[in-house]
Amino acid sequence: QVQLVESGGGLVQAGGSLRLSCATSGLAFSSRTMGWFRQAPGKEREFVASVTWSGGATFNADSVNGRFTISRDNAKNTVYLQMNSLKAEDTGVYHCAAARDAWAKRPEQYDAWGQGTQVTVSS
Secondary structure (H helix, E strand, C coil), rough: CEEEEEEEEEEECCCEEEEEEEEEECCHHHHHHHHHHHHHHHHHCCCEECCCCCCCEEEHHHHHHEEEEEEECCCCCCEEEEEECCHHCCEEEEEEECCCCCCCHHHHHHHEEEEEEEEEECC
16 A cells, blocks of 8 residues: 655744655555645646656756755665745645656646645744
8 A cells, every 4th residue: 555644844934944744555666756836825736846757867847946945765664855045926735646757847748646634834
């Protein structure tokens, strides 16, 4: 059974930092691209960042470039999202997901999803 479980969300003031984790099981983790997406109330799910299976390449949405860093630990089957200089517009539910395509950035390219963790940034 495939499971992706996010943690690390919470309430933080603008300018603060959070580190999200996504622990996985039942997944060929070290062969999958891993991504983070977020969804704000009333908005569509949007791509935040992704990392290829080896960690050799990462991709960020323009809105988070220079502030967020995605990384992975294949020995722990876990992917992380370090979020710095948080803004109110970063508020939303953050989901991790797994894809087979190294360049996957669209939600439909991801076939396994976690339930999400809430991030709220107060201004």
